[in-house]
Amino acid sequence: MQPIQLTTYQSDWQKQATEYQTLLRQQLQANLLKSSHVGSTAMPQLLARPTIDLALLVKDQAAAVATLHARPVAGTTHTYATQLAANDIHVIITTDEQHYQQLLTFRDYLNAHRTDGRKYTAIREKGVRNGQADLAAYLQTKAAFMASINDKAQDWLATKDQHEHHDRTVRAELVNMCLITNPKTGDVLVENKIDAQWSGLTFPGGHVDRGESQVAAMKREVLEETGLSVDQLKLVGTVTWVENEDGDVSLGTLYTTSHYHGDLLAGSYEGAISWQPLDQLTPDKLAPGVDQILKVFTDGHANEAFWGFDDDQLRVY
Numbered sequence: 001m002q003p004i005q006l007t008t009y010q011s012d013w014q015k016q017a018t019e020y021q022t023l024l025r026q027q028l029q030a031n032l033l034k035s036s037h038v039g040s041t042a043m044p045q046l047l048a049r050p051t052i053d054l055a056l057l058v059k060d061q062a063a064a065v066a067t068l069h070a071r072p073v074a075g076t077t078h079t080y081a082t083q084l085a086a087n088d089i090h091v092i093i094t095t096d097e098q099h100y101q102q103l104l105t106f107r108d109y110l111n112a113h114r115t116d117g118r119k120y121t122a123i124r125e126k127g128v129r130n131g132q133a134d135l136a137a138y139l140q141t142k143a144a145f146m147a148s149i150n151d152k153a154q155d156w157l158a159t160k161d162q163h164e165h166h167d168r169t170v171r172a173e174l175v176n177m178c179l180i181t182n183p184k185t186g187d188v189l190v191e192n193k194i195d196a197q198w199s200g201l202t203f204p205g206g207h208v209d210r211g212e213s214q215v216a217a218m219k220r221e222v223l224e225e226t227g228l229s230v231d232q233l234k235l236v237g238t239v240t241w242v243e244n245e246d247g248d249v250s251l252g253t254l255y256t257t258s259h260y261h262g263d264l265l266a267g268s269y270e271g272a273i274s275w276q277p278l279d280q281l282t283p284d285k286l287a288p289g290v291d292q293i294l295k296v297f298t299d300g301h302a303n304e305a306f307w308g309f310d311d312d313q314l315r316v317y
Contacts, residue, residue: 005049005050006047006048006049006121006124006125007047007048007049007050008047008048009041009043009044009045009046009047009048010041010050013037013041013042013048013050013052014037014042016052016087017037017041017042017052017054018037019085020052020054020084020085020089021035021036021037021054023084023085024054024056024068024084024091027067027068028056028058028064028067028068030059031058031059031060031063031064031067032056032057032058032064033057033058033059034055034056034057034100035054035055035056035057036054036055036100036103036104037052037053037054037055038053038054038055038092038103038104038106038107039051039052039053039090039107040053040124041053042107042111043107043110043111043117044111045110045111045114045117046110046117046120046121047121047124047125049124051088051089051090052087052089052090053079053089053090053091053092054089054090054091054092055091055092055094055100055103055104056091056092056093056094056100057094057095057097057100058093058094058095059095060095061078061093061094061095064093065080065093068080068082068091069082069083070082070091070093073090078092078093078094078099079091079092080092080093102150102153102154105150105153105154105156105157106146106149106150106153108153108157109149109152109153109156109157110149112156113156116149116152119145120142120145120149123142123145124142170246170247170248170249171246171248171249172248172249172250172251173207173243173248173249173250173251174207174208174214174217174251174252174253175205175206175207175208175250175251175252175253176205176206176207176208176214176217176218176221176252176253176254176255177202177203177204177205177239177252177253177254177255177293178203178204178205178218178221178222178230178233178254178255178256178257179203179254179255179256179257179294179297179298180203180204180222180226180228180230180256180257180258180260181256181257181258181278182258182275183258185275186277186278187275187276187277187278188203188275188276188277188278188281189203189204189226189228189264189273189274189275190202190203190273190274190275190276190281191203191204191225191226191267191268191270191271191272191273192271192272192273192274193270193271193287194270194271195270195271198287198288199287200285200286200287200288200290201276201281201285201286201287201290202286202287202290203290203293203297204221204222204225204226205218205221205225205252206221206224206225207221214253215233215255218230218233218253218255219233222260223262224268225265225268225270225273226264226265226268226273227262227263227264227265228260228261228262228263228264229260229261229262230257230259230260231257231259231260232257232259233255233256233257234255234256234257235253235254235255236254236255236256236296236297237254237296237297237302237303237304237305238251238252238253238254238296238303238304238305239251239252239254239293239296239304239305239306239314240252240304240305240306240307241307242307242308242309242311243309244309245309247309254293254296254297256297278298281294289305289307289313289314292305292313292314292315292316293305293314295316296316299316302316302317303317304316304317305317
């Protein structure tokens, strides 16, 4: 009994599926109404069982099975194993137009919804890890999820045109900020910004570089601006500024820590650096908006500071 294996997507699968469909048309001739590449090998974002699946809509199922010398796959009702160009493939043979379309919709839905696609992969991986190495048990493991997705996929298909014309993408500039606390005194590290457009006390932070993780960027910015290396960063919330009518944003991640080492710089191009008592950081001393960000840093019930495009100040949630 051949064990089930999952592997990353291979670009050759689409080319192979196209070649197999040509061979199927030659063998089945007028009996074949439609064919399509389906299953996980047709889903580039997912791990796949490396056997190509082809959905076939035919006039006569029994005749198609006989022509292809196909063998039923255990645990299924319409899936058959056969060989094309000396390669093993699976064909889902049906005379039901609705069933055929359901196979295509399932594929298209998971290609368009990555979260559900990841869930599908996780369920299949769990089945393999649990020792369900034979195909029948593997298919049974994912059957309930597939049924639930088929319902969602049908609803999605009914409004597909609306989804395709609603672009949810926005441009985002990724930034960060860190509240560093001296564990002995309770003082926090501040920078006295000298920027003419944004002056006053604030906390170390900056931008996330392309391809850089949020935590790595935070550590780098703190080191560059203060000379300190920080550890055990805790993500406590976010700050978002909507920059324009298109909804483009600056999205900041907010971290706290009391774990650091190194020699503190006297200042940087950003401004002078010093330790200050937290209770003395009044709004008049802080750079504009930082008092609201400080609430997210210090209030366990606050999660986000947000500035809408038409707002005149940050709001805390």
